[in-house]
Amino acid sequence: METLPDRWMAQQQQAGRRVCLILDGNGDARQPLMAARTLSQYASFYSDTAVAELASVGPVIVLLEQLDEPALVDLLRQPDLNWGWLGSLPDDDLACVVRHWRERLLVGPDGSRVLYRFDDNRTLARALAHLPNERWPQYLGPLISVCYWHEDRWCQAHNPAPGDYPLPVPAPWLDTPNARAAAILHANILRFLLTAHSENLAALVEFQDPRIWLKQVLEQARAWQWHGVQQLEFLVVHRLMEATQGSVIQWQPLRGETPIDHFERTVEQWRKSGEQP
Known part of the structure; x- marks a missing residue:
């Protein structure tokens, strides 16, 4: 044929x-x-x-x-x-x-x-x-x-x-996305959450598929150009806390804000919220 x-x-x-x-x-x-x-x-x-x-x-x-x-x-x-x-x-x-x-x-x-x-x-x-x-x-x-x-x-x-x-x-x-690299990153993050944040991950499972949730979070990271390990860990961990514990961070970037400035401002916002009585 x-x-x-x-x-x-x-x-x-x-x-x-x-x-x-x-x-x-x-x-x-x-x-x-x-x-x-x-x-x-x-x-x-x-x-x-x-x-x-x-x-x-x-x-x-x-x-x-x-x-x-x-x-x-x-x-x-x-x-x-x-x-x-x-x-x-x-x-x-x-x-x-x-x-x-x-x-x-x-x-x-x-x-x-x-x-x-x-x-x-x-x-x-x-x-x-x-x-x-x-x-x-x-x-x-x-x-x-x-x-x-x-x-x-x-x-x-x-x-x-x-x-x-x-x-x-x-x-x-x-800049072409590498599907295999994305799959490896996805699996590694889920493994990290299962080890270091198992209680929050278990709470998430009760109302949402963690794989779908993580895909959405990583899409947000790409949109904000948060590619570093520290940036990804902060975003994933605190998004998980937000989803399961009700904590709220103003995540959206300000007009004209660079990815680095956006990340640093968000981290500082989280620190200050933790200092409140």
């Missing part, structure tokens, strides 16, 4: 485009795909960068000719391995797309830079879901279209204006 990747690749070739594979560096398909090609038909994204020593295990881009190539077919049969994604280019020159992603490869301040895993289909999917359509060209660059596995299905997305774009500062895709 024909799948979305089969149709997508055929459509791209029929439109005169070159199909490429963005492949992570750890899959079994890497060596057979590269061995069957000349040096101009594949490239390592990590070569000639600050992480060049990782080139042999880092992601590569591979031009595809035969869509029934065994190594490719095997990959398409196992999308849940999250091995990468497919893209299309106007020609067989890989230099433009390699340069594009190398410019977006390392993120963070000097001395503590980390790799941006653009080769992971989950990273690509989250970024495209988060970015408004008009920002896709800055993210996808020269890629005309992409095809990728997301959660339990194949997806495709089309770049509205393929081309060469400078790296925006700040890069908007770095």
Whole structure:
């Protein structure tokens, strides 16, 4: 049975485009795909960068000719391995797309830079879901279209204006929510409340699902830009006290108040309320 990747690749070739594979560096398909090609038909994204020593295990881009190539077919049969994604280019020159992603490869301040895993289909999917359509060209660059596995299905997305774009500062895709990180944070906070504030948590259970309550509290934290551990602990603990003991804090920020000023004012308000007889 024909799948979305089969149709997508055929459509791209029929439109005169070159199909490429963005492949992570750890899959079994890497060596057979590269061995069957000349040096101009594949490239390592990590070569000639600050992480060049990782080139042999880092992601590569591979031009595809035969869509029934065994190594490719095997990959398409196992999308849940999250091995990468497919893209299309106007020609067989890989230099433009390699340069594009190398410019977006390392993120963070000097001395503590980390790799941006653009080769992971989950990273690509989250970024495209988060970015408004008009920002896709800055993210996808020269890629005309992409095809990728997301959660339990194949997806495709089309770049509205393929081309060469400078790296925006700040890069908007770095603010993409990480669903797994959010789930871990959620679980850790519930575990903390169960250990340190079990009585209040038990009282909350009597009239509200703690998971739903915590989701609402964390959404408030995001809206107020309270991201620090101290800020989150204060908000969660005192919201729980408010819900179960009737204590009241004026939480809403004042007009023009920065997130830091908002937090410090709220803490001071709580301290003063505790000093009242």
